[in-house]
Amino acid sequence: MTHEPLTVALVGCGRMGAFTSEGTRTSVPPCWLPLSHAEAVEAVDGLSLVALAEVDATRRNDAGERFGVPSQARYADAAEMLAAVRPDIAAIATRSDVRAATVEAALAAGVRGIHAEKPFAPRLGDTERLLSRMERDGVAFTFGTVRRFMPAYRRARELLADGAIGTLREVAVDFGAGQLLLWTLPHAVDLLLGYGGSSPESVCGRVDIPDGAVSGETIDADPAVRFARVRFADGVEGAITAAGGMDVRLSGTAGTIRVLSDGAALELARPSAPGGAYLDRVERVPVAQAPSGTQAAFMGLRDAIRGTGPMPMPHGDVVLGQRILGAIVVSSLDGGRETPLAAVPSGLTITGRYRGNVA
Ligand SMILES: NC(=O)c1ccc[n+]([C@@H]2O[C@H](COP(=O)([O-])OP(=O)(O)OC[C@H]3O[C@@H](n4cnc5c(N)ncnc54)[C@H](O)[C@@H]3O)[C@@H](O)[C@H]2O)c1
Structure with a gap:
């Protein structure tokens, strides 16, 4: 059976979002690579990175050039991107201070899967609220704890x-x-x-x-x-x-x-x-x-969304x-x-x- 690729939008184009540092790349075992969200999405069949959001203009454009995201799909504002693009999957690689707000924006845009970096959010109550909402609404979730x-x-x-x-x-x-x-x-x-x-x-x-x-x-x-x-x-x-x-x-x-x-x-x-x-x-x-941890996380989201695999991890573990x-x-x-x-x-x-x- 052939499937249309699922669309992915990336928020945050730093080291975990797009550009794995050279120090990490040369020191980790092969099962860690590809590590960044964009590289992992690129390596997974059936996923397509269609948009990205990054507040830093240089990083935004460097990531767009490297991963073939056209300039009109490069956003400074994550909520604006998510509302406009309505991707199947949101990949969230900011730091933790803006994570809960970004997850809220992704859920408001109707995503079916989220891969978010660790730690989830500074306040425990925010993590409890958002993970139980995802579990209730059947939104597949994977966490940056990729081991x-x-x-x-x-x-x-x-x-x-x-x-x-x-x-x-x-x-x-x-x-x-x-x-x-x-x-x-x-x-x-x-x-x-x-x-x-x-x-x-x-x-x-x-x-x-x-x-x-x-x-x-x-x-x-x-x-x-x-x-x-x-x-x-x-x-x-x-x-x-x-x-x-x-x-x-x-x-x-x-x-x-x-x-x-x-x-x-x-x-x-x-x-x-x-x-x-x-x-x-x-x-x-x-x-x-192989596959790497991040790659396998995105594969798990893909399969859960297509209905060909289970939820990739229990929401409650986060x-x-x-x-x-x-x-x-x-x-x-x-x-x-x-x-x-x-x-x-x-x-x-x-x-x-x-x-x-x-x-
Ligand atoms: N899973 C792992 O093994 C692993 C390893 C390292 C870091 N991390 C985690 O990944 C997260 C990111 O770490 P990093 O090292 O990539 O950080 P980073 O600072 O290199 O990248 C974060 C990026 O997010 C951007 N950003 C911030 N707010 C934004 C917003 N509102 N909208 C769009 N972009 C925004 C920043 O400009 C920056 O480019 C951290 O929470 C960190 O703890 C996970």
């Missing part, structure tokens, strides 16, 4: 479901000490949810917040996280550790799965004798490096992820005490401000 769409992370999920390591006990994410809550850790909590399930209950953690940044329910900073633990209803423990390496470790009753180096490789460690105490039988599991991030801060402000997710107020606002910019 969940990459082959190695998906294969790890299959191995886990197949019982390769028995019953899951712990999910540990090794992104290194001092990572910024909103800039980096949306990725970590999304991995905890992707493997640990959708029933996180409580969190404890420690963060460093600059003096004077806390006022009522607003934190005008991007806190640096020392560690965090997340307890799931079924007893699974999630850990955001101080260890480096960009690995994810799934520990079960009968072995360990490790996704290594940001998705470059996958390893399965099990006892050589059944029931043995040592995980001394270590195998490398072959994993593909809300739960932000609730976990909020609970890490609430816990830390309370001396590291175990904090139920339900205790995080919807008014909690974390601006993600760091070195003059926001996450």
Whole structure:
């Protein structure tokens, strides 16, 4: 069956929108590339980038030239573009301060799918409201936490479901000490949810917040996280550790799965004798490096909109992820005490401000 291409309009033509930095391009494993929204859309059959919006005129025109968007379809104002073009999919790659307003404009224009960068929005209540509206109206959604769409992370999920390591006990994410809550850790909590399930209950953690940044329910900073633990209803423990390496470790009753180096490789460690105490039988599991995470996210939107695939991710995971991030801060402000997710107020606002910019 042939389909008309679905139309995509891009908002924000910076690094994630259009121009992946050279430093990133040369350092990440192949499963990350294409990374920017425009490059990923270009690489997906059945999608066509028809318009873009960018407040910076130079970037707007550079992106238009690079991705073949004609000058009359290059806008300075995102809401104006969305209302005029009424695309099937909005790709939103601004920073988080204008994300909620841009999602509102996309929904008002009747989009059927949205791919939006992380973090979703500074105020938890805005994230809750917009994600439940999308879920209710059947608008497909994918988030910039794109590891969940990459082959190695998906294969790890299959191995886990197949019982390769028995019953899951712990999910540990090794992104290194001092990572910024909103800039980096949306990725970590999304991995905890992707493997640990959708029933996180409580969190404890420690963060460093600059003096004077806390006022009522607003934190005008991007806190640096020392560690965090997340307890799931079924007893699974999630850990955001101080260890480096960009690995994810799934520990079960009968072995360990490790996704290594940001998705470059996958390893399965099990006892050589059944029931043995040592995980001394270590195998490398072959994993593909394509499609990239962003590419697979857009493929998921395409298939959901065409009705040939499921919703690419649960809408609720975005809300739960932000609730976990909020609970890490609430816990830390309370001396590291175990904090139920339900205790995080919807008014909690974390601006993600760091070195003059926001996450
Ligand atoms: N998924 C990932 O792995 C990943 C990696 C890096 C950054 N990010 C996230 O992606 C987002 C963008 O990061 P970046 O590094 O590309 O930032 P950036 O500053 O390079 O790009 C943002 C662009 O949005 C434009 N913009 C701002 N307001 C706008 C508006 N109202 N309408 C149209 N354009 C507007 C800016 O002019 C800028 O060009 C951030 O939220 C960041 O946290 C995600």
